[in-house]
Amino acid sequence: MKTIRTILFSIFIFYGCDMFESHPYDAYVRGEKNINFTQIEEIEDKLEYSKTFRFAFISDTQRWYDETKDFVRHINQFSDIDFVIHGGDISDFGATHEFIMQRDILSELRMPYVALLGNHDCLGTGEDVYKEIWGSPNFCFQSGNVLFVCLNTNALEYDYSEPVPNFEFLEQILTNLPESVKRTIFVMHAPPFDKVFNNNVVKVFQLYLNSFPNLMFCINGHCHRLEINELFDDGIVYYQVPNIEKRTYFVFTITEDGYDYEINYF
Numbered sequence: 001m002k003t004i005r006t007i008l009f010s011i012f013i014f015y016g017c018d019m020f021e022s023h024p025y026d027a028y029v030r031g032e033k034n035i036n037f038t039q040i041e042e043i044e045d046k047l048e049y050s051k052t053f054r055f056a057f058i059s060d061t062q063r064w065y066d067e068t069k070d071f072v073r074h075i076n077q078f079s080d081i082d083f084v085i086h087g088g089d090i091s092d093f094g095a096t097h098e099f100i101m102q103r104d105i106l107s108e109l110r111m112p113y114v115a116l117l118g119n120h121d122c123l124g125t126g127e128d129v130y131k132e133i134w135g136s137p138n139f140c141f142q143s144g145n146v147l148f149v150c151l152n153t154n155a156l157e158y159d160y161s162e163p164v165p166n167f168e169f170l171e172q173i174l175t176n177l178p179e180s181v182k183r184t185i186f187v188m189h190a191p192p193f194d195k196v197f198n199n200n201v202v203k204v205f206q207l208y209l210n211s212f213p214n215l216m217f218c219i220n221g222h223c224h225r226l227e228i229n230e231l232f233d234d235g236i237v238y239y240q241v242p243n244i245e246k247r248t249y250f251v252f253t254i255t256e257d258g259y260d261y262e263i264n265y266f
Helices: 002-015 035-047 065-075 096-106 126-133 167-175 199-209
Strands: 053-058 083-086 113-115 139-143 146-151 183-188 215-220 227-229 238-240 248-255 258-265
Touching: 035 083, 035 113, 035 139, 065 096, 096 126, 146 167, 167 199, 215 248, 215 258
Parallel strands: 053 083, 083 113, 146 183, 183 215, 215 238
Antiparallel strands: 053 248, 139 146, 227 238, 248 258
């Protein structure tokens, strides 16, 4: 009898682990990691010499898994979209399983994509999970002669413990700017003047942005509504995409002479 109990206990220990639900903030990630790095390589290789390209912009997928799946199915129908940018708030509560579920949905995209860090993604251990799956909250990449600068602007989540936005990161880019960069697009989650943004440095932020070559426009999510505004009266337009629940996204077409945009629905 004792032998049977020992065998049953051993089976329970070695095979019964899945009976227990892991902690929502355990930050243990299975599967694909460091996605932005690999996807950026693909974008830059594919579009290095392109004079015209098109990209889609979505944001705030959070708890809207069905809508995200529908977007992926919808955008996969188009062969002329070169890449997708996700503006952040991948998760709602920063729970590990939220990131993994969204990652697995977005992995079905037929074109490369990158994802930014949102303010909801900073909850709990969310930032650690984001970094493991996608990478640094501040990154940049080049498509044709256009530099995309993707910034963490969720200052409220850091309580001034870290520089957000990170001007040192911008300085490093400016110092090492390739000669092939002729134009710039900035991507962020929270826009200037939002309560999540560090508005103590909003004017400095504007100066930095205008230090980059031929700033074309800025794009952001976060506010869950469609808006197109010139925030600083300097000719630079901010395009704000709604949350994915609204089934709305932007498509930008970049040409030698400038750009055009579409507001699309699915």
